[in-house]
Amino acid sequence: MAYSLSNHGAKMYAALQVAIAETYGVDLSRRMFSVDPTIAQELNEAITAKSDFLQRINVIGVSEIKGQKVFLGVSGPVTSRTNTSTTDRVAKDASALDDSTYELSSTESDVGLPYAKIDAWAKFPDFHQRYSAAVQKQIALDRIMVGFHGTHAAVQTNIATYPMLQDVNKGWLQIAREQIPExxxxxxxxxxxxxxxxxxxxxxxxxxxxxxxxxxxxxxxxxxxxxxxxxxxxxxxxxxxxxxxxxxxxxxxxxxxxxxxxxxxxxxxxxxxxxxxxxxxxxxxxxxLSLYFQDSSWRKQTIDNPKRSRVEDFNSRNEGYVIEQLxxxxxxxxxxxxxx
Structure with a gap:
């Protein structure tokens, strides 16, 4: 049975659209738009703040989808002494010995918000903040889940087959299994x-x-x-x-x-x-432990889909998992x- 938004719910949804447009500095949020890298960083900070674990590790923006790891790992001691009367001082290569590259994958966090739920939440004057906080918290939890359970990045993911998001990306544990089995x-x-x-x-x-x-x-x-x-x-x-x-x-x-x-x-x-x-x-x-995201890759769109009696919030970015020093x-x- 089709469900229509109440008048008050429709007003709250309209206010949500305006709030999203103002937050991201765009004219219309119902059209797909690129998130400015500075705002993308703020969005990631908000997501990271929803998890104690993510606050402890590195969640950082990078400019390229492939590149060198951000943090330089020091592989061993750099202190010594040289008898310069007979020997030249030699600078030691202290960089980590392992593969120093990363690669990011397209990642989507798309949320359907049923009309009935909008009507139920419409009584709260801070509806926009509540909704944003709920989505950000779930993205934070999803990121952790992929980090510990991800085994591969499938072209088409299947949550029924992989309920722990194993097919979204390679997480830290899988990277270790493949790159440092010893x-x-x-x-x-x-x-x-x-x-x-x-x-x-x-x-x-x-x-x-x-x-x-x-x-x-x-x-x-x-x-x-x-x-x-x-x-x-x-x-x-x-x-x-x-x-x-x-x-x-x-x-x-x-x-x-x-x-x-x-x-x-x-x-x-x-x-x-x-x-x-x-x-x-x-x-x-x-x-x-690091989670890299491409700061210029964030895309967002919020649309009204009466065919499914819901509002749909589409979010995408390129991100990946990195062990800085294997x-x-x-x-x-x-x-x-x-x-x-």
């Missing part, structure tokens, strides 16, 4: 799984994270900025063991909750990140918990 451990001693628990490959999570750290280049291992990103199933299992041992003591239970299990694993600060695989561990630094990234995945 720093990715996905098989253990038995049945192709890395086992965790009594009698497994690793007795506990501390030992697993410690081994993951050893896969990082030794010249970058002790810089003080490494962290461990740990899957929720592995954290939950470790938390359950702590509760079993100490949970009956009220003060101890409160301490466990406040500390979010424990502060470190394998000597590294540990973090739980949205959409990170539940049975994996990554050791790197936050600033070693030598500074390690992963253990396919971890299976050993149960007694």
């Amino acid at each position: 720093q990715v451990l996905s098989e253990g001693a038995v049945d192709g799984k890395v086992t965790l628990g009594a009698g497994g490959d690793y007795a506990n999570l501390d030992a697993l994270v410690h081994d993951a750290k050893q896969l990082v280049d030794e010249r970058l291992r002790d810089g003080g900025d490494l962290i461990a990103i740990i899957g929720t199933d592995l954290l939950a299992a470790d938390k359950a063991k702590l509760y079993a041992k100490q949970g009956d003591v009220p003060t101890e239970k409160e301490r466990i909750e406040d500390a979010q299990v424990i502060a470190t694993y394998g000597g590294l600060p540990s973090f739980s990140v949205p959409f990170f695989p539940v049975n994996a561990v990554v050791v790197t630094s936050f600033d070693n 030598e500074k990234f390690a992963m253990i995945e396919n971890v299976e918990l050993v149960t007694a």
Whole structure:
């Protein structure tokens, strides 16, 4: 059954169109338009602000769809001494040893807003701000999901087949699997799984994270900025063991909750990140993970589609995922918990 906008809803939609046009400095938002690079940067900052994780990593605009990585990774020590009476001083090549290029892919974030929802939201005077914030938050979450689950960039994506957006782009984990397989451990001693628990490959999570750290280049291992990103199933299992041992003591239970299990694993600060695989561990630094977007590539259009009883908001840009220093990234995945 067709649904028509109420008079008030129509007014709010018209106000939304005006607000979008004013925000992006265009005459009409119902026509496809290019977003000015300065405004694109502001839009990305707004999206990034919706996620604690995105605020910790690099989300940066670049001018080219292909090019050199933005951040120069230093591969090792640069300090020495030269006996200049017999030998010339030689400047060391401190650049990272890995592939230093990136490539971006076209990415769409298109949102359908049913008339009925516009009518329901029309009672809020800040309708435009609420709508923009909701879309920006979802784009932020989608970016994280692709970063951890993306395996390829398909010409035509299929969310039914790839519900975790695996076909939108190659994310950080897939880049590591392809470019540094020697720093990715996905098989253990038995049945192709890395086992965790009594009698497994690793007795506990501390030992697993410690081994993951050893896969990082030794010249970058002790810089003080490494962290461990740990899957929720592995954290939950470790938390359950702590509760079993100490949970009956009220003060101890409160301490466990406040500390979010424990502060470190394998000597590294540990973090739980949205959409990170539940049975994996990554050791790197936050600033070693990047999301690049082409600052001149943002396109936007908002149209009224009565054939579908909705407003459609089309957003596109070129973006991609980058591990700045491959030598500074390690992963253990396919971890299976050993149960007694």
